[in-house]
Amino acid sequence: MKLRGVNMATDTGVTYETKTIRAVRGMESRTIKKWEADGWEFVSQSPGKVQVEITFRRPRPKSGRLLWIIGGGVVVLVLAIIVTIGLVSEKNTAPAKSANPTSSEATASTSGQPSAETTASAASRSSTRDGEVLTPENSPEFATVLALTDSCSPDIAAFAAAHRGRTIEFSGSIAAMAPHGNAKTRYDILINAGDAASAPGPAFQFRDENTLNDLHWVGPVPDTIGVGTNLGITAEVDRYEDRSCLLLLEPVATAVR
Structure with missing residues (x-):
C-alpha cells in the first residue's frame, strides 16, 4: 500500500489525496467495497499477473492541524480533571476504608489465598483454551x-x-x-x-x-x-x-x- 498525489487539485479547488492498494486477482470487488466504506472513491485499477493495483482518492482535510491541536487540548484538560477528581476521592475515602475493612478484605489479607470461585473460574478458562482446536462445531x-x-x-x-x-x-x-x-x-x-x-x-x-x-x-x-x-x-x-x-x-x- 502506498500514498501518492496527495496534493492533486481539481477545477473545483478541492485537493485530493490518493492511495494505491495491491489486491490478489479475483479479490478486486471485495477490496474496492472495503475502501469505499472507509470514505475512499474508486479511481482506476491496473491488473497484473498475480495482483491488481487499485487507485482510490478522497478530499484532503483542510484543517487537520487545527483539529489535532484542539483535540489534544481537550484530551489534556479531561486528563487533568480525572486526575484531580481521583486525588480528592482517594483523600476522602482512604481513612474510612482503613477503619472499616469489609469482611472479604479481611479474609483475603488473613489467608493470602484466592477464593474457590476464583480458582474454579481460572481453571475453566484454561481448560477451554489450552490445546483445543477451534472448529465451527465447538466455537x-x-x-x-x-x-x-x-x-x-x-x-x-x-x-x-x-x-x-x-x-x-x-x-x-x-x-x-x-x-x-x-x-x-x-x-x-x-x-x-x-x-x-x-x-x-x-x-x-x-x-x-x-x-x-x-x-x-x-x-x-x-x-x-x-x-x-x-x-x-x-x-x-x-x-x-x-x-x-x-x-x-x-x-x-x-x-x-
Whole structure:
C-alpha cells in the first residue's frame, strides 16, 4: 500500500489525496467495497499477473492541524480533571476504608489465598483454551466468522487478533493459486471455507508454501492440486491483513477431501 498525489487539485479547488492498494486477482470487488466504506472513491485499477493495483482518492482535510491541536487540548484538560477528581476521592475515602475493612478484605489479607470461585473460574478458562482446536462445531465465534459474506469485515480482523497462534480446523477449497514472487516451487494459495468458489467466510491464504512438504499432508499425497481442490484444513492463525483482506494461516495438517 502506498500514498501518492496527495496534493492533486481539481477545477473545483478541492485537493485530493490518493492511495494505491495491491489486491490478489479475483479479490478486486471485495477490496474496492472495503475502501469505499472507509470514505475512499474508486479511481482506476491496473491488473497484473498475480495482483491488481487499485487507485482510490478522497478530499484532503483542510484543517487537520487545527483539529489535532484542539483535540489534544481537550484530551489534556479531561486528563487533568480525572486526575484531580481521583486525588480528592482517594483523600476522602482512604481513612474510612482503613477503619472499616469489609469482611472479604479481611479474609483475603488473613489467608493470602484466592477464593474457590476464583480458582474454579481460572481453571475453566484454561481448560477451554489450552490445546483445543477451534472448529465451527465447538466455537460459535468461529462458526459466525465462517458465515460472514464480507471478507473485509472487521469481525474477521478481531477474530484473528484474539486467536493469533491458535489452531483452527475447517473444510475448505482452493480458490486461487499462484507462484510466490519468482519462485518455481513455492505458492500463495487462496482458500475459501466450503466447496464453492463463492462460499462465505474469510479469504484464507497459505503464503509462500511448498505444496509437497509445507502443507503437512495427512493420508495420500496428491500428485497435483489446483483451483477447485477440496481440502480438510488444520492450520494456525497467523494474522489478518487490512489492505488485502486476507487472513493468513500456517499449515499444520492438510488432507484431500
